[in-house]
Amino acid sequence: MISQGGCPKTMLSIKDALEALEGKWKLLILFSLAGGPKRFKEISREVGGITDKTLSKELKSLETNQLVKREVFDSFPPKVEYSITAHGTSLEKVLDELHFWGLLHRNKIMGK
């Protein structure tokens, strides 16, 4: 596929993907939610290094792109939980390949 490097139609769909997933947080949030539905603070702890303001903004953007679902449970106090949608789960292979490449890159550049 990379042999088609520069093909304008492929460039467009990679652009679409990167716009939906822009920044370094969205895929990490989705990876965290792939482990099961979580509350705001749980995601924050698992992802690590993200401010509440950024996490809140990223979750909203993920909701807009139908990658994450936000549910409010009618309990006392009300409980809010986030889960990954089927569309979010369709990013599995992207996450897999990033994981493998991240390992490779760490060995190569960071000297392990």
Add this chain to the structure above:
Amino acid sequence: MISQGGCPKTMLSIKDALEALEGKWKLLILFSLAGGPKRFKEISREVGGITDKTLSKELKSLETNQLVKREVFDSFPPKVEYSITAHGTSLEKVLDELHFWGLLHRNKIMGK
């Protein structure tokens, strides 16, 4: 793999990858160079919508991460060309999966 959602070691390697590839431009630049070595203006035209300042910054960061090689040819006027390295080419599967997912996402969210 996504079933290991939240696994701290996997989270770390995805983080490594996303830090090296941060922003929406780097993968597009690499995809352009996958089609063959190019001059600055050719990359700019193929990627589309990127300012010279940003492209210059992104190319430097890609060089630092050994994903892109910059070569100066001793001609009149001197010619500068950028090419993808073997390490850059190792992102092939990431680009493939982003391409496929971008198509899916366009169908789902943008209504084609």
